[in-house]
Amino acid sequence: MEHTVKAFDSDIGRLRGLISQMGGLAESAIGQAMQALQRSDPALAAQVRAADKSIDAIEAEVERLAVQIIALRAPMANDLREVVAALKIAAVVERIGDYAKNIAKRVPLIESKQRIEPVSILPAMARMAGEMVRNALDAFAARDAEAALRVVESDAALDDFYDSIFRTLVTHMVENPKTIGQVAHLLFVAKNLERIGDHATNVAEMVYFAATGTQMADRDRGGQATQQEPR
Amino acid sequence: MTTPKITARNVSVYYGATRAIDDVSIDVTQDEVVAFIGPSGCGKSTFLRTLNRMNDTVPSARVEGEIYLDGEDIYAPSMDVVQLRARVGMVFQKPNPFPKSIYENVAYGPRIHGLTHAKGELDDIVEGSLRRAGLWDEVKDRLTDSGTALSGGQQQRLCIARAIAVDPEVILMDEPCSALDPIATAKIEELIHELKGRYAIVIVTHNMQQAARVSQRTAFFHLGHLVEFGATSDIFTNPRAERTKDYITGRYG
Incomplete structure (x- = not known):
């Protein structure tokens, strides 16, 4: 109504609209950073770093608008929860953008003549993380608590992915000590992706609260346990 | 939960054939402020007025159900209505001081109710009531001035002083701030905070921020029904009923 x-x-x-726009930018930043990494493309990486400024600018705009709405409209109930959620989500999406930027920053440092094999498994993880971001923001746009719940539940798969990549990279370092410097960067890339998943989870929890008025942790769980952050 | 001060059970109110309140049950405890909110015509003022039988003065009004004050049926034939209204005081939307001196406005009730006859005691009651109403310092040097010469906000506090002078148990307030400016409103709200605990207070207000600020529990009325009654913090952050949500978020009413 x-x-x-x-x-x-x-x-x-x-x-x-601002939140969706921000989310779209963050999601594409993840994708582009990974592409730059894959292709060892420092120019594309520089572009990702530059684009982060527009994410920051939208965050500032969200903050301004949210404060204005609270001051001028005195929102109540679900309206209030939504404005507060938007404010918090903007801050989290900004962090997600920073992780993408951090991945882009590593591109010039990893550059090498020979391709490091484990790089090929990272894009799949990045796709999964990017999808979580998109799904969390779609859940916000639709105020869909069920969709938010699914995002939170999908974080376990991303964590498993991270564990397996971690093992692969460590094994690679043991076997190819000369690549340790570069592979260490890939470890950070994987960790960044894992953190992006955690942040998407946080967004989903905020969406859940905005939509239902209850914290996800307090919801009635039909015997199903909440996903615990393993790290 | 403490025993309720006021207990209303299955109360319906009719004006002629029109049902203004439909089967409302509510409890108000001694130590709380309860706010009634709802769009115009929802019955909140009508219901408030049943609590000290103000509707008796409306010839076509008929009240069904039971209302108890400390377990005593206030609609029982044996109930002394004048005494009831001393126990359940009322403050109205428009300040309505008597066209008498400030002193007389406050002294009138205690005198007619025979609370005291000694001048000194009456002086004490007048001063105490004006102090509790937060008006003493502003009027102590001009107690003989007419009550109607005060500003709107002062007049409203005078009416509150007049209500508390007879030492009531409950104070009903029907939109007490709707004719006041923001500062006078803030003073009344502060006063409500100070009076809380000493009197059970029921306030009808169209200002939802005010309901949120002054009350511990809020009742939402719509079309004569009590839609939702709960902790104020829940009603304004996470109402259960769709109609409550739509009303408090400004979608109708």
Whole structure:
């Protein structure tokens, strides 16, 4: 149902639009950073680092608009929860952007004539992390608590992926000591992707609260345990 | 939970053939402020007025169900309505001081209820009531001035002083701030905070922020029904009923 004061709806609509836009930028930053890594493309990596500034700018805009809505519209109940969630989600998405930027920063450092084999398994993990980000933000746009729950549950798979990549990379370092410097960077890349998944999980938890008014941890679980962050 | 001060059970109110309140049950405890909210015509003021039988003065009004004050049926034939209204005081939307001196406005109730006849005691009651209403310092040097010469906010606090002068147990407030500016409103809200605990307070307000600020529990009325009654912090952050949510977020009403 619409608000009696129509301008309120357009404010909230704009806030949602900014969050989607930010999420889209963060998601593509992850993809592009990984592409730059794959192709050893420092120019593309530089582009990712530059694009991070627009994510930061949108975060500032979300903050401004959210404060304005709280001051001028005094939102209540689900409206209030949504504005607060938007404010918090913007900060988290900004962090996700920073992780993508950090991956891009490592591209010039990993550059080498010979390709390090384990690089080929990272894009699949990156796709999974990017998908979690997109799904969490889609859940926000649709105010869909069930979809948010699925994002949280999918984090376990990403964590497993990280564990297996970690083992692969360590094995690679043991067998090819000359590549330790470069592979260490790949370890950080994998860790960054794992952290992106954690942040997407946080976004999903905020979406769940905004949509239902209850914390995900307090929900009635039909015998199913919550995913515990293993690290 | 402490024993309720007011217990309303299955209360319905009719104006002629129109049902203004439909089967409302509610408890108010001694130590709380309860807010009634809802769109115009939802019955919140009508219901408030049943709590000290103000509807008796409306010829077409008929009340069904039971309302107890400390377990005593206030609609029982044996109930002295004048005494009831001393126990359950009321403050109205528009400040309505008597066209008498400030002193007389406050002294009138205790005098007619025979609470005291000694001048000194009456002076004490007047001063105490004006102090509790947060008005003493502003009027102590002009107690003989007319009550109607005060500002709107002061007049409203005078009406509150008048209500508490007869030492009531419950104070009903029907939109007490709707005619006041923000500063006068803040003073009344501060006063409500100070009076809380000493009197059970029920306040009807159209200002939801006010309901959120002053009350511990909030009741939402719509079309004569009590839709939701719960902790104020829950009602305004996570209401259970869709209708409550739509109302408090400004989607209708």
